[in-house]
Amino acid sequence: MPYNIIATAEADHGHQARRAFCQTLASVPHLPKVILPTGSSPAPFYQSLRDHPSIPSFSYLQLDEYLGLDVRDKRLFSKWLDRDVLNPLNIQNRMIFNSAANPDDEVRRILAWYKQHGAADMAVIGIGLNGHIGFNEPGSSFDSRARVVTLTPETIAANQSYWNGGKVPTRAITLGIADLKEVEHTILLVRGAAKAEILYRALHGPVTPEVPASYLQQQRNLIIVADRPALAMMP
Ligand code: F6R
Numbered sequence: 001m002p003y004n005i006i007a008t009a010e011a012d013h014g015h016q017a018r019r020a021f022c023q024t025l026a027s028v029p030h031l032p033k034v035i036l037p038t039g040s041s042p043a044p045f046y047q048s049l050r051d052h053p054s055i056p057s058f059s060y061l062q063l064d065e066y067l068g069l070d071v072r073d074k075r076l077f078s079k080w081l082d083r084d085v086l087n088p089l090n091i092q093n094r095m096i097f098n099s100a101a102n103p104d105d106e107v108r109r110i111l112a113w114y115k116q117h118g119a120a121d122m123a124v125i126g127i128g129l130n131g132h133i134g135f136n137e138p139g140s141s142f143d144s145r146a147r148v149v150t151l152t153p154e155t156i157a158a159n160q161s162y163w164n165g166g167k168v169p170t171r172a173i174t175l176g177i178a179d180l181k182e183v184e185h186t187i188l189l190v191r192g193a194a195k196a197e198i199l200y201r202a203l204h205g206p207v208t209p210e211v212p213a214s215y216l217q218q219q220r221n222l223i224i225v226a227d228r229p230a231l232a233m234m235p
Helices: 010-027 043-051 077-086 105-116 153-163 177-181 193-204 212-218
Strands: 004-008 033-036 059-062 065-066 122-125 147-150 171-174 185-190 222-227
Touching: 010 043, 010 122, 010 185, 010 222, 043 059, 043 077, 059 077, 065 077, 105 147, 105 171, 177 212, 185 212, 193 212, 193 222
Parallel strands: 004 222, 033 059, 033 122, 122 185, 185 222
Antiparallel strands: 065 171, 147 171
């Protein structure tokens, strides 16, 4: 599938991501259902949204969440999104995962929700150094749906900086690659030289569950907003 690359300067990345996001929101004829990620990749994008909060409204759908935390724990991804985007933009409709619920019951609830409401209209995603998307680690089937996953040591190490020396949970709930494939519009945010190799492999290497992000090669309506260091290996 052809995709659209928006190459940005570091300083302009958030602004360009917001433009692509707002244009896509405006193209959806109903209240868009939007998946948003946490992590460092979307930070400038969220900053730009906070700087210009008057944008079309949307419903937020959670992408992934640690398991086993109290629902008030500030380290929950849902709280992160609340602080960075949803509260500043006054987004009221939120489909979030309950970290403290029985994991199997929670997965059943999420699957039932998607059966009733259908796929998201848009997914904004980041890519992990190992090619993961959400918490779909290497080896995740492209047919996978929302489920409980065990995090790889690499992902635990990558997330350690958000835990102030505390122990990063080892289990999480994530939407699956099949959930992401059903989305009409996808915006991939990529920043920094460290992501150059995995971005290249995801878009130009074999399409394989060993690189979960390689599903993007077959994805319709894909926009990649990437700074120049992240694009260094792209043809
Ligand atoms: C977070 C998520 C992860 C990140 C990925 C990149 O909700 O789904 O897949 O998008 O790990 O993380 P950063 O942006 O911190 O490099």
